[in-house]
Amino acid sequence: MRIVAGSQLAAIAVLASTGWFSNARAQNIDFGAIEVQTVKVADGLYVLLGGAAQGNIAVSVGSDGILLVDSMYAPMHQKIMDALARISRQPVRYLVNTHLHGDHTAGNEAMAKLGAVIISHENMRKRMAEQQNNAPPAAALPVLTYTDSMTLRFNGEEIYIYHPEPAHTDGDSIIYFRHANVMHVGDVPSSLRYPNIGVNEGGSVDGMLAAARQVMKIANENTKIIPGHLGPVVGFKEIQQQLDMFGVVRDRIATAIRAGKTLQEVVASKPTADFDQDRMGGAITPDRFVTLIYTDLSRSVK
Ligand SMILES: [Zn+2]
Numbered sequence: 001m002r003i004v005a006g007s008q009l010a011a012i013a014v015l016a017s018t019g020w021f022s023n024a025r026a027q028n029i030d031f032g033a034i035e036v037q038t039v040k041v042a043d044g045l046y047v048l049l050g051g052a053a054q055g056n057i058a059v060s061v062g063s064d065g066i067l068l069v070d071s072m073y074a075p076m077h078q079k080i081m082d083a084l085a086r087i088s089r090q091p092v093r094y095l096v097n098t099h100l101h102g103d104h105t106a107g108n109e110a111m112a113k114l115g116a117v118i119i120s121h122e123n124m125r126k127r128m129a130e131q132q133n134n135a136p137p138a139a140a141l142p143v144l145t146y147t148d149s150m151t152l153r154f155n156g157e158e159i160y161i162y163h164p165e166p167a168h169t170d171g172d173s174i175i176y177f178r179h180a181n182v183m184h185v186g187d188v189p190s191s192l193r194y195p196n197i198g199v200n201e202g203g204s205v206d207g208m209l210a211a212a213r214q215v216m217k218i219a220n221e222n223t224k225i226i227p228g229h230l231g232p233v234v235g236f237k238e239i240q241q242q243l244d245m246f247g248v249v250r251d252r253i254a255t256a257i258r259a260g261k262t263l264q265e266v267v268a269s270k271p272t273a274d275f276d277q278d279r280m281g282g283a284i285t286p287d288r289f290v291t292l293i294y295t296d297l298s299r300s301v302k
Contacts, residue, residue, distance in 0.1 A: 002237055007024060013047070014075060029051075029072070034051050034079070036049065036080060037232075038087065039232040040231065041179060041182055041233055042224065044060060044157075044179060045059065045060055046059040047226050047232040050073075050076055050079070051230075052280075054103055055103045055187075055231060056070065056184070056227065056228060058182070058184040059087070060157060060159070060177065060207040062090075062156060063156030064090075065093035065094075065154075065155075066088055066091065066092045067092075067093060067094040067096070067159070068094070068097060068111065069175050070095075070104040070228075071105060071111055072103065073102060074109070076221055077111075086223065087193055088112060091117060092114055092115065092116045094119060094152065095116045095119050096118075096173060097120040097170055097175070098172060098173050098174070098184065098186025098187065099123060099124055099168055099187060100120075100124045100169060100201065101169075101198070104187075105140065106136075108139070109140040111137040112218050113141065118140075118142040118143055119142055119144045120145055120173060121147070121163050121172065122146065122147050123170045123202065124142065124145075124234050125141055125171070127171060128140070145264055146161065146163070148163060149161060149162035157178070157179050159175060160178055162174055162221065164188065164207075164210075164211035165207060165210065166185050166202045166204060167211035168188055168198050168203045168206045168207075168211070169198035170198075170226070171202070172187075172203075172211070174188065174211075176218065180224075181219075181220070181222055181223050182223065182225075183218075183224070183225050184226040184228075185215055186228045187228040188208060188215060189208055189209070189211075189239065189243065190225055191227035191234055191238060193209065194232070194283065194284040194286060194289035195289070196283075196284050196294060197292040197293070200293055205293050205297060208246070209246055209247065209250070212246075213268070216240075221235070221236055245272075248275075249272050250297070253290065253294055257294065257297055258301060263291065263294050263295075266290060266294050267287050267290050267291060267294075272290060
């Protein structure tokens with residue numbers, strides 16, 4: 001997700017920007033004030049939380065070293081290293097990115113400089129490398145990519161990394177630690193906030209809904225699910241709540257588009273109002289969420 005403030009115009013301007021650019025938007029965050037919180041979720045598996053605006057990091061520690069899922073914003077690097085030093089003295093060997101947004105990848109370069117091998121879906125690397133403005137440094141780019149799925153055997157784990165088809169973006173990865181039964185789902189709908197949708201990075205409303213349903217087929221009721229934000233862990237209950245909310249709001253907006261309503265009219269009609277109370281903040285306001293859904297559906301709904 002991205003940090004967005006201000007009017008719909010500002011929101012639309014951000015929609016036109018690319019993932020890495022969101023790092024510049026992050027300057028509104030008071031990084032100095034943020035404490036990284038470390039939560040153990042299974043033997044050898046932790047979540048580092050940096051507040052609602054940062055992507056949650058999953059950490060595998062063991063005799064093979066450290067594997068991270070996502071890297072937060074760049075100014076968080078030293079805080080992440082300090083948190084890691086408290087749980088392991090091993091080096092960071094691998095970093096898997098769930099998708100290209102800056103709150104999940106802007107810390108890549110610093111991790112690569114420490115020797116971490118960065119892994120992502122092929123499309124994610126492609127989009128990162130092709131960014132014209134605010135292109136990331138070469139070291140921030142993944143060096144190991146895949147298309148459908150891959151399995152990494154590390155710290156006694158079978159780490160299954162798969163691509164859920166275009167969802168939040170067209171380069172998403174979901175990371176499943178099979179033995180521990182822990183899954184990091186990135187920004188596929190899970191925690192109880194309004195989700196961002198990478199509508200200009202190949203993501204779509206229907207793709208996000210499909211990916212959340214697929215998570216519930218690949219995982220099971222006991223799986224500890226690490227969401228991209230908030231958490232530290234959720235389960236099928238939260239995913240189902242998100243699916244229910246998302247489905248209702250999607251249908252309301254699709255109906256309004258078919259009736260010829262403009263974006264301004266749809267936002268003003270507050271189609272999320274009955275769900276707002278149960279959402280847990282984060283950077284995506286109800287109006288922004290509605291704008292994202294409208295932007296996506298207005299391309300396809302007739
Ligand atoms: Zn995102």
